Every structure is written in structure tokens, then in C-alpha cells.
Amino acid sequence: MRLLIQRVAEARVEVGGEVKGRTGPGLLVLACAMAGDTEEVVAPLAAKVSKLRIFEDAAGKMNRSVLDVSGGILVVSQFTLAADxxxxNRPGFSAAAPPETGRRLYEQFARELSALxxxxxxxxxxxxxxxxxxxxGPVTIWMDTEDRG
Structure with a gap:
């Protein structure tokens, strides 16, 4: 999976003008399942995101995780992270997982984070x-489960 993780003061996602998801202080995670990804990559990736120390401690150093700060996470599917x-001049997206696989892994990723x-x-x-x-911050982190070149 490929993730773009942003530390946010707040975030929301709307469809047709209706708010479908939101978070206060925490993370916005844009997620893309890549071709060849399997369920086995999801739980370790969710654990890594939950423990990523990108929130400031009392000394102002990035030393705390979303768990440590009791933050929330808004997960948004974004197949364009697979752009080649x-x-x-037109990006190709053949590296993204097929839609049915992408949906399954995206939903599993959200469930794994929630289970934590x-x-x-x-x-x-x-x-x-x-x-x-x-x-x-801004704080934006790129994470990929594999080195895909």
C-alpha cells in the first residue's frame, strides 16, 4: 500500500456537499492499494501509522504518536497515489490494485486502525x-510498503 500521511489540526471529506468523515487533531491518511498488495501488508502498516512519532512532546520534538495524543484518523482512498x-503528460494508474481489491484493503486498513x-x-x-x-506543521509523510522504484 502507498500512503500519504498528513498531521492535521482538522480534516473532513465531503461527497456531494455532505460531510462523510472528519477528524479533529490527528492524521489525514490518503491510501492507495497497489497491484500485488495482499491482506498481509495491512495490519503491520496500520500498526506503523499508529506508532509514527510525528506529534510534538512537551519539549517541542516530534516524539509522540497519534495514540499518545489521543488523536483521530481520517482515511481517504486515493488511487492517484499510484500515478506513473x-x-x-497523462499519468497512468495501472500500478493501482483493481477496484475490488483496493476497496477490500482500504476498508481493512481503516478497521485495523480502529481496532488499535x-x-x-x-x-x-x-x-x-x-x-x-x-x-x-506542515507535516507530510510518504509511506510505501515496498520499494517500487
Whole structure:
């Protein structure tokens, strides 16, 4: 899976003007299942995200996790993270998992985070969504379960 993780003061996702998911202080995680990804990558990835020390401690150092700060996570599916821009001007998305696999792994990822005791909300898989966020820091982290070149 490929993730773009943003530390946020707040974030929400809307579909057709209706709020479908939101979080206060915590993380916005844009998630893309890649071709070849399996269920085995999801739990370790969720655990890694939950323990990622990107929140400031009392000394102002990034030393606390979303669990440590009792933050929430908004998970939004975003197949465009699989974009291949090496040729031409139109990105290719063939590296993304097929939609049925992508949905299954995306939903499993959200469930795994929730099972760790984190308040989790999601967008709507495959929908045209508007994501609103206040990036805190800004802190943005790229995470990929494999080195894909």
C-alpha cells in the first residue's frame, strides 16, 4: 500500500456537499492499494501509522504518536497515489490494485486502525470527494510498503 500521511489540526471529506468523515487533531491518511498488495501488508502498516512519532512532546520534538495524543484518523482512498508520470503528460494508474481489491484493503486498513483504539472515519471509496484540511506543521509523510522504484 502507498500512503500519504498528513498531521492535521482538522480534516473532513465531503461527497456531494455532505460531510462523510472528519477528524479533529490527528492524521489525514490518503491510501492507495497497489497491484500485488495482499491482506498481509495491512495490519503491520496500520500498526506503523499508529506508532509514527510525528506529534510534538512537551519539549517541542516530534516524539509522540497519534495514540499518545489521543488523536483521530481520517482515511481517504486515493488511487492517484499510484500515478506513473514517467512518460507523456497523462499519468497512468495501472500500478493501482483493481477496484475490488483496493476497496477490500482500504476498508481493512481503516478497521485495523480502529481496532488499535484510534477513532477512525473514512471517505467513500471510489467517490468524487472534496477533502478539506488544516495541515499542522506542515507535516507530510510518504509511506510505501515496498520499494517500487
Amino acid at each position: 508520470t514517467r512518460r507523456g 483504539g484510534i477513532p477512525v472515519e473514512t471517505g467513500v471509496f471510489g467517490a468524487d470527494m472534496q477533502v478539506h484540511l488544516v495541515n499542522d
